[in-house]
Amino acid sequence: MYSSFLRKKFNQSLFEIYSSEELNIIYYNIMQQLTNKSKVELMTNNYELSHVKEKLFFEYINRLSNNEPLQYVLGNTIFNKLEFDLNSSVLIPRPETEELVDLIIKYECKKEKILDIGSGSGCIAVTLAKYIEKSNVTALEICSNAVKIIHKNAKKHNVKMNIICEDFLTFNTNSTFDLIVSNPPYIAYSQKDKISKNILNYEPHKALFVDDSNPLVFYKSILDFSKSNLNKDGNIFFEINHIFCDEMIQLVSKYQVFSYKLIKDFHEKNRFMILQKNV
Ligand SMILES: C[S@@+](CC[C@H](N)C(=O)[O-])C[C@H]1O[C@@H](n2cnc3c(N)ncnc32)[C@H](O)[C@@H]1O
Numbered sequence: 001m002y003s004s005f006l007r008k009k010f011n012q013s014l015f016e017i018y019s020s021e022e023l024n025i026i027y028y029n030i031m032q033q034l035t036n037k038s039k040v041e042l043m044t045n046n047y048e049l050s051h052v053k054e055k056l057f058f059e060y061i062n063r064l065s066n067n068e069p070l071q072y073v074l075g076n077t078i079f080n081k082l083e084f085d086l087n088s089s090v091l092i093p094r095p096e097t098e099e100l101v102d103l104i105i106k107y108e109c110k111k112e113k114i115l116d117i118g119s120g121s122g123c124i125a126v127t128l129a130k131y132i133e134k135s136n137v138t139a140l141e142i143c144s145n146a147v148k149i150i151h152k153n154a155k156k157h158n159v160k161m162n163i164i165c166e167d168f169l170t171f172n173t174n175s176t177f178d179l180i181v182s183n184p185p186y187i188a189y190s191q192k193d194k195i196s197k198n199i200l201n202y203e204p205h206k207a208l209f210v211d212d213s214n215p216l217v218f219y220k221s222i223l224d225f226s227k228s229n230l231n232k233d234g235n236i237f238f239e240i241n242h243i244f245c246d247e248m249i250q251l252v253s254k255y256q257v258f259s260y261k262l263i264k265d266f267h268e269k270n271r272f273m274i275l276q277k278n279v
Contacts, residue, residue, distance in 0.1 A: 003047045006031075006057065013061045026070050030060055033074055067198040079123040082130065085152050086121055089145035091207040093123040096265045097183050100239050100272055101127050103263065107274065109235045110178040112136055117168050117182040117222060120207060122150035122161075124181055129159035138162040140171065143206065169221055176231050183239035184218030185210050191243070215244055216251055223255050226277065234277045242269040 010027050011020075018026065028039045034053045035042065049057055063073045071077040071092045076085050079093040080101055086092060101124055104111065114137045116125035125139035139154075139161055141147050147165040154161050164171075187195065190212045199208070210217055219238060226236055236258070240248050245262065252260050258275040265271035 003042075003045075006049070009058075010061060013065055017065065017067065026064065029070060029074065030057065033076075068202055069198055072202055079121075080127045080131075082127060082157060084121050084123050084126070085149055085156065087145070087149060088202060089143055089204060090121040090149050091203055093121060096271055097124065097239060099265055100124070100181070100183065100237060103272060103274070104128060104179070104181060104237050105131055107235070107237075109276075110231070110233060111235075113175075113177045113231075114138065114179045114181065115140065115177045115229075117180065118142075118184045118207075118218070119150050119163075120146055120183075122153040122163075124183065125150065125161055126153045126157050126159055128181070129154070129161050130157050136162075138164060138175075138177075140164045140166060140168055142167050143204070146204075168218070168225075171225070173229065176229050178231050178234045179237070180222060180226055180230055180234070181237040182218065182222055184222075186215065186218070186239075186241040186244070188212045188215045215241070216247060219248065220251060223252065223258070226275075227255070227257060230277050232277060232279060236273075236275040236277075238273040238275070239271060240273055242271055245270040248273060 007027065011023055014023060028042060031042050032039060034049060034057060035047055037047065060073050069092055071086055072088055075087065076083050077092060080098050084093065111132055112135060114128055114135055116137065116139050119125050119139035119141040122139055125137050129135055129137040139150050141150060144165050147163060150163050185206065185208055187208050189209050222236065230236065252258060252275065257277055257279050259278060260273055260275045262270050263272040263274065
């Protein structure tokens with residue numbers, strides 16, 4: 001009885017914002033986290049929440065009713081089968097970025113010394129450190145609160161990484177790498193009105209937006225850095241904004257040391273660029 005009461009309350013509070021399919025997914029995600037029970041157990045049995053958990057349940061409903069993304073409400077998400085802690089200092093990892101990580105893992109290239117630029121939650125860096133044997137991964141991120149989350153996620157998955165809190169645009173090092181990966185901020189501010197409200201209101205703008213006057217600033221800076229800090233035959237893996245695909249090709253073509261190929265994401269949009277340093 002009690003569990004059906006909770007479900008009823010949940011649906012009544014959120015039906016105006018979410019479809020019934022979404023409500024179902026969100027409800028079981030929340031309940032699994034609050035009860036530690038499987039979805040099947042929850043679907044087939046009655047259950048109760050302690051007073052503390054019940055308070056949390058209603059707090060979650062309240063936050064969801066304000067359009068806060070579920071991942072921030074729960075404080076975690078799954079990325080490439082690993083659970084990552086999150087808070088509002090870091091971008092919610094996207095499925096496209098899971099594809100980027102899959103590409104790197106499957107791509108036949110040298111990947112011992114890896115640098116991830118703009119690490120956010122550490123989803124790329126930690127996943128590579130976890131899945132690529134003998135890798136030596138460095139995560140670089142400007143936001144100190146995000147860096148705390150990277151440390152948490154590295155610890156959670158028991159991986160050792162170098163974690164650097166710096167502005168990449170002024171970053172200098174003598175270290176060289178076999179593989180550089182980045183999903184940098186790539187949405188021009190002028191595209192802001194095409195972005196949904198729950199992203200704009202909750203996700204960190206520093207993770208999303210770049211100036212219209214120089215939207216490829218991070219890619220250019222990474223290419224310049226790679227002239228001296230990427231080893232011969234090394235690779236760069238970029239996630240890109242498909243809208244700037246032509247501009248990216250123009251930019252990369254100016255650097256004769258790199259050959260490149262473009263790869264589409266599951267929406268058939270040009271989303272990834274793989275570069276190889278030939279000298
Ligand atoms: C699009 S998010 C990507 C986060 C994460 N790698 C992912 O794929 O989910 C870009 C990240 O770059 C970081 N960033 C922005 N400007 C930076 C800078 N100048 N130097 C280093 N990191 C920066 C942001 O804080 C944010 O975490």
